[in-house]
Amino acid sequence: MWVISSIGFPVEAERRVMAERTVLDMWRQLLVEAFSERYKVSRSKIPNGLPYTSAAYFKGMQSVIDEQIAPLVSIRNSLAHGQWVVAFNEQRSEVNGDRTKKLNGITLWHLRLQRNMLNHLERLIFDLMVTQYAFERDFDKHWSNLQAAQIRLRSDKSKEWESLLRKRHLRGKVHKSKNYRKLIEAGLI
The missing domain is CATH 1.10.287 (Helix Hairpins)
Structure with a gap:
């Protein structure tokens, strides 16, 4: 919400992001909108229509959404539906063992690192969308900080x-x- 409500984010792009059905789809659409706007490539041609380096940026950031944010959103949804101890499948017809294990394994330490990682991703997307030079200039710094948070999460x-x-x-x-x-x-x- 912070990124899409910023001054440099086009209103039409904000509407498309907000029209997505799930939070995860909103993140994915946000990334497509940001790259489309930055590199003046139609949304349907992202990432294939991007220059090589820009496509690599996109794929790296997309992998963070798929590998880090997707499980986080899944856990958040379980908590939001009152599944604090045992998580159920999407239809709530049976227990989801994997999600329950992840849910029970979350600690304040994990949440702090995940927040740190999200801050770096948000900063990358903000720089991509709103700034003129900061995205390319600061990408490596933000990316290495984001990866450091991922490594610390894996080391548990x-x-x-x-x-x-x-x-x-x-x-x-x-x-x-x-x-x-x-x-x-x-x-x-």
């Missing part, structure tokens, strides 16, 4: 991160207690 160090947070919390409690005692001893409390 959420347990170590949670342990670190617990240690920090306990250390903070000890410091707070020591500081409180010092204030009492100094007669300030």
Whole structure:
């Protein structure tokens, strides 16, 4: 919504994105609209009508949508339909074991990294659509940051991160207690 409501995004393109049936289709249409507008190629000719490098940009960004955003949207839909512990198939007639496993494996660590990854993708699409030079200039920087988030997600160090947070919390409690005692001893409390 942030990208399509920006000043540089054409109203007709916004309408086409918003007309899509699913959030995932909206992401895909957004990408097509952005490349079509940037490179002045009709939407029906994306990606084949793009220059080689631009087509590679498109395919890379499309792979992020298909491999990262699609599962995220699926999990989000389960949560939105009250499936907090067990996820069902689209018809809600039986349990979806894969989605349930993914749902139960999500932690705050995963959500933070996925948000980071989405921020980089949003920035790429915004630069593609709205800026004159930033897309090509900053693509490698945003792309490497996006890939770094994907690598961290695959490495799944959420347990170590949670342990670190617990240690920090306990250390903070000890410091707070020591500081409180010092204030009492100094007669300030």
